[in-house]
Each structure stands twice: as structure tokens, then as C-alpha cells.
Amino acid sequence: MRVLTVNPGSSSLKLAVVDGGVVSAADHVAEWDGATRDELDDFAAAQPPVDAVSVRIVHGGRRRAPVVLDEDVLADLQRLVPLAPVHQPRSLTLARHARNLPAAVPVVGCFDTAFHADLPAHAATYALPRRWRDHYGLRRYGFHGLSLAHATRRTAEVLGRPLERLRLVCCHLGAGASVTAVVGGASVDTSMGFTPLEGVAMATRCGSIDPGIPLYLVREHGLAPSDVESALNVDSGLAGLSGTSGDIREVRRARARGDPDAALALDVYLHRLRREIAAQAVSTVEPDAVVLTGGVAEHQPELRAELFAESLLGVEVDADRNRGTGDRLISAQSSRTAAVLVTCQEELELARSGESVLADPPTHAPTSSPAIGRSIR
Ligand SMILES: Nc1ncnc2c1ncn2[C@@H]1O[C@H](COP(=O)(O)OP(=O)(O)O)[C@@H](O)[C@H]1O
Numbered sequence: 001m002r003v004l005t006v007n008p009g010s011s012s013l014k015l016a017v018v019d020g021g022v023v024s025a026a027d028h029v030a031e032w033d034g035a036t037r038d039e040l041d042d043f044a045a046a047q048p049p050v051d052a053v054s055v056r057i058v059h060g061g062r063r064r065a066p067v068v069l070d071e072d073v074l075a076d077l078q079r080l081v082p083l084a085p086v087h088q089p090r091s092l093t094l095a096r097h098a099r100n101l102p103a104a105v106p107v108v109g110c111f112d113t114a115f116h117a118d119l120p121a122h123a124a125t126y127a128l129p130r131r132w133r134d135h136y137g138l139r140r141y142g143f144h145g146l147s148l149a150h151a152t153r154r155t156a157e158v159l160g161r162p163l164e165r166l167r168l169v170c171c172h173l174g175a176g177a178s179v180t181a182v183v184g185g186a187s188v189d190t191s192m193g194f195t196p197l198e199g200v201a202m203a204t205r206c207g208s209i210d211p212g213i214p215l216y217l218v219r220e221h222g223l224a225p226s227d228v229e230s231a232l233n234v235d236s237g238l239a240g241l242s243g244t245s246g247d248i249r250e251v252r253r254a255r256a257r258g259d260p261d262a263a264l265a266l267d268v269y270l271h272r273l274r275r276e277i278a279a280q281a282v283s284t285v286e287p288d289a290v291v292l293t294g295g296v297a298e299h300q301p302e303l304r305a306e307l308f309a310e311s312l313l314g315v316e317v318d319a320d321r322n323r324g325t326g327d328r329l330i331s332a333q334s335s336r337t338a339a340v341l342v343t344c345q346e347e348l349e350l351a352r353s354g355e356s357v358l359a360d361p362p363t364h365a366p367t368s369s370p371a372i373g374r375s376i377r
């Protein structure tokens, strides 16, 4: 089966054709504006006919499996826009557009949240009033699930051990970043939450902050909630700290020039990441390996070495293994915990999901949580 995969991220648009599990064509728009559909039109027109289109949709609510997108499903997913305000509109714009491509093939929605659908209650539940949790559907959803499905499968192959027997701390470090504890292939805890804003500091997102801060800004200083939301999503993280850019390459260059703000930005980024890795390690009980994937992890050997410089979890990075790219063990033989680098290939997971849903369509499409249906319109 040949699948056209569409992966809108917060900073980029990644398009590919996956033919029998192998990428046969790809296009990467590194700075996508989130709205233009020309790239998808041009890419689709240049490819031989496909059997399906698979679209990465960041928020699927309580859905645990991919689904063929029709108007009802799209309307249900539209209600989740407030739960992923940067990503969900991008995904839905392209999903709707894909349904109108001349190819006229089924369009499958594949959800970042599905990987975390079985999070244990103690990890999924916020310490908030029960009436809020019930009425507003407040819970940890978790994201980056397509990346995690691929990275965990590949890690088992790299380590030569069955995934069912592995305890992993998986770091997806792209424009968005998250850390997930995976035991036996299942997500048991994760740093992102109700929205993709929680957790570690990211390119332009703040990650976890004291919830008193936005309340203080709105109540005492009269900031509009929409301005606060925008600042936390697009003006914070590395960009907000460094005052330059959310692109870690630029921040590292500024630090090399002696810029103190850039130095602080990287210190905060790494401190928050180390702390989250340690926290997720506790959720695995004791990890066999730390997995690194995503654009930042893949292209930054110095950052990988810096992350583990003080022997976090006993990881010893091997300088030779850490050079270059490709799926590999980067830790030394003597390392207490292994470290594995995996190239992020969400397109392979998108294609697998598309193939699986077309081969075995569900008898009825599950909707997002009833609480979300009730409260978010
Ligand atoms: N060649 C590179 N060298 C160093 N860092 C890179 C390179 N390419 C991408 N990055 C980093 O990866 C980030 C994007 O990662 P990616 O996983 O593609 O993001 P997303 O999928 O969230 O859009 C960029 O912001 C940049 O910091």
C-alpha cells in the first residue's frame, strides 16, 4: 500500500510517501506558516497515485486508534482546538484539504494522544476538584505518540531486546519537547498534559510554570487571557529566554559569542530536561535506556553529550558512538543505563496506522471524551 503522510508540527510541515513501509519521497518545510496548503498540493501532484492519506492530528481526546476522517469526526476534533491551540487548527486545515485532493482516497487521522490513552490513573489525574475534572474533562493526555511508537520499536531493535521487557525514558526533542516513561511498550507517565504546553521548556513554549503566574498577570496586570496564551506558546521557551530565536542552533551560536542570555537559556533548557528525565525514570522504577529523538536530539551531538555530562542516571556517552546520525546506541559499554538515538520517523507510524485502519476498519468510530463534548464547544 502507498500512503501519503502529512505531519504538521508547530514549526514545520513534513510530507512523505511511504510505499510498503519504505519512504519513497519526502518534503520538509522547516518554517511552515501553519496555513498554506500549496506545499501539500504540489507534493501530492508530483507523486504517483496513493491508496490513502494519513494526517498527524495532535489531539484526539480519548481516542485510542486512528480513524477515517469524515465531517462528523472532523467536527468532533474541532472541539479540541482549545486543548492544542497552536497545533489542532494546523492539523485540521490540512486534513480537510486532504479530503479534497484530486486523489479522492480515504484520509485517516492518526492521533499523538492515542499512545497515552491507557496512562494509569495516578499519572493521568490532576489534583484538582473532582467536579472540574468530571465536568471539564481535565486530565493528562500526553502528546508525541506517533514519534514514541516508532522510537520505542526501533530502540528494542537497536538493543536487541523485546520491547515488552524494556523500561524506557523517551525524550522527544523537536520544536515541542516531551519526556515519557514507557514500560513494556506502554506509556505510564509523560510530561505533556491537558495541552502540549506542560512539561519541559521548549523552542517557544514555557513548559510547566507556577499556575499562579497567568492568574497574577490577568488579575493584577489586566493582561488579556488570549495574549497570555499566545505568549506562553510562542514567545517563551528558548525564544523568550534568549531573546533571539527558538531554534537551538541560533541559541548555541549566541552562547558561543558570549551572550549571557543565550547561556542562561541553554542552562534552563538542560536543567528542566534533566529534571524531567529523572522524574520519568522514577515512573519506570528503573530504566534500561534513555531514548533521544526529534530534530534537536538528532542534529546536536554536543547537546547530547552536555545533557549527560554529570552522569545523569549513570549514562556515560561514548564519544565515537555519539558522532554522526542514524539509529544507534550512544552510550559506552560500561554505562549503567543505555542511551539510544533514534531518527524521528513519524511518517512510518502514520503509514502503519493508515494501513491498519483501512485493512480493519472499526465498526463504530469512538468519539472524544463525553466530558469534552459537553464542555468545549
Ligand atoms: N541540522 C540541524 N542542526 C541542529 N538543529 C537542528 C537541525 N535541524 C533542526 N534542528 C533543530 O530541530 C528543531 C526542529 O525539530 P523538529 O523535530 O523537526 O520539530 P517539529 O517536528 O516540532 O517541527 C529546530 O527548531 C532546530 O532547533
Ligand SMILES: CC(=O)OP(=O)(O)O
Residues within 6 Å of the ligand: 008, 009, 010, 011, 058, 087, 112, 143, 144, 174, 175, 176, 177, 196
Ligand atoms: C505536540 C507537539 O508539541 O508537537 P511539535 O513538537 O510538532 O510541536
Ligand SMILES: [Mg+2]
Residues within 6 Å of the ligand: 009, 174, 175
Ligand atoms: Mg515534530
